[in-house]
Amino acid sequence: xxxxxxxxxxxxxxxxxxxxxxxxxxxxxxxxxxxxxxxxxxxxxxxxxxxxxxxxxxxxxxxxxxxxxxxxxxxxxxxxxxxxxxxxxxxxxxxxxxxxxxxxxxxxxxxxxxxxxxxxxxxxxxxxxxxxxxxxxxxxxxxxxxxxxxxxxxxxxxxxxxxxxxxxxxxxxxxxxxxxxxxxxxxxxxxxxxxxxxxxxxxxxxxxxxxxxxxxxxxxxxxxxxxxxxxxxxxxxxxx
Numbered sequence: 001x002x003x004x005x006x007x008x009x010x011x012x013x014x015x016x017x018x019x020x021x022x023x024x025x026x027x028x029x030x031x032x033x034x035x036x037x038x039x040x041x042x043x044x045x046x047x048x049x050x051x052x053x054x055x056x057x058x059x060x061x062x063x064x065x066x067x068x069x070x071x072x073x074x075x076x077x078x079x080x081x082x083x084x085x086x087x088x089x090x091x092x093x094x095x096x097x098x099x100x101x102x103x104x105x106x107x108x109x110x111x112x113x114x115x116x117x118x119x120x121x122x123x124x125x126x127x128x129x130x131x132x133x134x135x136x137x138x139x140x141x142x143x144x145x146x147x148x149x150x151x152x153x154x155x156x157x158x159x160x161x162x163x164x165x166x167x168x169x170x171x172x173x174x175x176x177x178x179x180x181x182x183x184x185x186x187x188x189x190x191x192x193x194x195x196x197x198x199x200x201x202x203x204x205x206x207x208x209x210x211x212x213x214x215x216x217x218x219x220x221x222x223x224x225x226x227x228x229x230x231x232x233x234x235x236x237x238x239x240x
Contacts, residue, residue: 055089055090055167055168056089058167059084059085059089059164059167059168062084062160062163062164062167063082063084063085065160066082066084066140066160067081067082067084069082069140069156069160071156072141072152072153072156072157074144075139075141075142075143075144075153076141078141078142078144079105079141079142080105080106080142081105081108082108082140082141083100083104083105083108083109083110083137083140083141083142084108084136084140085110085134085135085136085137085164086109086110086130086134086135086136087130087131087132087133087134087135088131088132088133088134088168089134089167089168090168090169091132091133091134091168091170092133092170092171092172092236093128093132093133093134093170093171093172093173093174093232094133094134094135094136094164094165094168094170094172094173094174094204095111095119095123095133095134095135095136095174095176096136096137096138096161096173096174096175096176096180096184097110097111097135097136097137097138097176097177097180097211098137098138098139098148098149098176098177098179098180098211099137099138099139099141099142099143099146099149099179100137100139100140100141100142101113101115101142101146102142102146103116104116104137104142105141105142110135110136110137111135111212114213114216115211115212115213115215115216116212118212118215118216119135119176119212122212122225122226122229125226125229125240126229126232126233126238126240127233127238127240134164134168134170136161136164137161137180138154138157138161138179138180138183139153139154139157140157140160148179149179154179154183158183161183165201165202165204166202169202169203169204170204171203171204171205171236172204172205172206172207172232172235172236173201173204173205173206173207174206174207174208174209174228174232175194175206175207175208175209176209176210176211176212177191177210177211177213177214178190178191178194178211179211180208180211181194181208184201184206185199185201185206185208191208191209191210194208195208195209195210195224195228196228196231198235205235207228207231207232208228209224209225209228209229210224210225
């Protein structure tokens with residue numbers, strides 16, 4: 001019989017393989033001052049590309065895998081339902097948040113509560129609609145009391161959100177808050193230090209800004225987020 005640690009590792013690898021993650025990259029160090037554009041490797045796809053017509057089907061299969069996931073026992077036992085993601089399967093921009101809250105847990109859709117309503121206003125101010133982008137979170141289940149995701153929970157969900165990014169293949173990823181930025185870029189830097197710098201994840205350009213829930217508590221930071229949105233849209237060739 002395999003030792004407990006070996007069994008857990010085998011189960012983890014099997015779950016990642018089921019989610020389509022066939023290669024696990026090593027985290028890069030962050031010694032010294034980072035360049036203006038910092039590359040973060042994304043796991044390799046099983047195939048180089050996903051046909052556009054098949055993206056919705058692949059995401060649906062992955063969403064069903066998420067629905068049955070019980071890797072995080074506490075989250076699986078307390079959730080109402082999983083919250084996978086919503087939007088265009090070929091979106092040019094992905095907005096990447098932290099975890100579902102009570103409203104999201106009830107509806108099954110990310111960013112539908114007060115913070116989500118503010119995010120919708122931000123998206124519309126960028127001359128876009130929610131249906132033009134893709135919205136997802138690091139975690140697919142609500143943490144009890146809306147607490148910050150634990151490292152093991154982020155690790156358990158990594159295969160799912162990485163596969164989402166691989167299938168959608170966005171040109172831009174906007175990390176909303178520290179949890180999303182740290183999970184995607186595998187860094188311990190604060191969101192304040194990550195702002196105003198460009199990163200790349202796979203073929204996507206990554207920008208980091210404050211989470212809408214932070215803006216509800218600190219309205220003065222809305223100007224900073226708007227500056228970040230203008231920088232992203234300017235890079236896309238859109239003048240706001």
